[in-house]
Amino acid sequence: MDFQSEHLTIPRGKIFFAKYNPGTQVPGAYRELGNCPEFTLTRDSETIQHFSSQAGLKVLDEEINIGATMSGALTTDDIKSENVAYFFMGGVSTIAATAQTDVSETFETVKAGDVYQLGQSDTVPSGVRSVTITTVTDGATTPVALVENTDYEVDLDLGLLTALKDQLKIVVTYDVAASTREQIVAGDTQVEGALKFVSFNALGEQADYTMPRARLSANGDFALVNDPDSTAFQTMPLSLAILKKGNLALAYRDGRAVAA
Incomplete structure (x- = not known):
């Protein structure tokens, strides 16, 4: 039996985003978002429950998955124009x-x-x-x-x-x-494209995640002023919706390739 945790991970990595070319779902070149102190994915399932009520208390005897979503959130302290435009849901001109x-x-x-x-x-x-x-x-x-x-x-x-x-x-x-x-002019258009996360973990197995269709939008406060005594850098939060693209899966996780 395995009595010792052998797959501990200290997560690190880089996030890349490739905006779709105008009027298409064809991604252009990937652009690194920069340093992101936080990046999380959330997976939610919707189920329908069946209860037996033939005798006594009702008893849950089946639960069927009828839907699932994937979303995410990230925080970056790389306040470059591209990232600010994602937050403003606009463009750089x-x-x-x-x-x-x-x-x-x-x-x-x-x-x-x-x-x-x-x-x-x-x-x-x-x-x-x-x-x-x-x-x-x-x-x-x-x-x-x-x-x-x-x-x-x-x-x-x-x-x-x-x-x-x-x-x-x-x-x-x-x-x-x-x-x-x-x-940068604030708009109301969420930007879509392909998102890729490549891990460079300080400890643990390395992998990369590809999401063929992702939508970025603002998610929370963007502090333009900090207390003078604050040691925190300016950060910007973005939310991530992982959407279905044709017959593709929502996301793919690939381990590092090894010689055959």
Whole structure:
């Protein structure tokens, strides 16, 4: 008899995801999700029970499986754009901002501490970047120039203007430099593809798991700020639905190949 546990495992591994090509269920190249401190699979079964009630107390005499699902959850501390896009259920794009000159904006009933995003509109929801301030005035009939670092502060890279004093009005004129930046827009489309987990266990048998059809979506909190005393890195949770693809199984577990 086996009185000693001989198959203990200290699990480690890498997760790869291959998005389906648009309009297909054909996966593209696998991309590593990065370091994932947690990755779990969950298997649930739905059963129907039969009880005998011929005499006395009812007795369970049969239980038949009528359905099964597989799901999973992972947490990654690799906060790269691809992973953030999975969490936002959106895509990564590049915004190309064209150069603009003599752009004017007016802000009214300004209070000290108010912060304004230059260029923000429904067309450009996050505003403009890389600005050069031409003038900042009080907007009077005979305008008086306001003084930087006395009446206002400005972050030119972010296009953020902060009022340091109350003003009835502030009129800002600025230029925008041509630039590009990455942007991820939150959507409502869960991404599908093939998922592969390759173990590199610190202890135990090695294996890899392939799931031909998996769907990634957001699953919980994505902390944008931690307590300054916290020793934790930023992490992002994702949920995983394992779906049926044609006649294929939900998942395949392969051991390491050995010479025949």
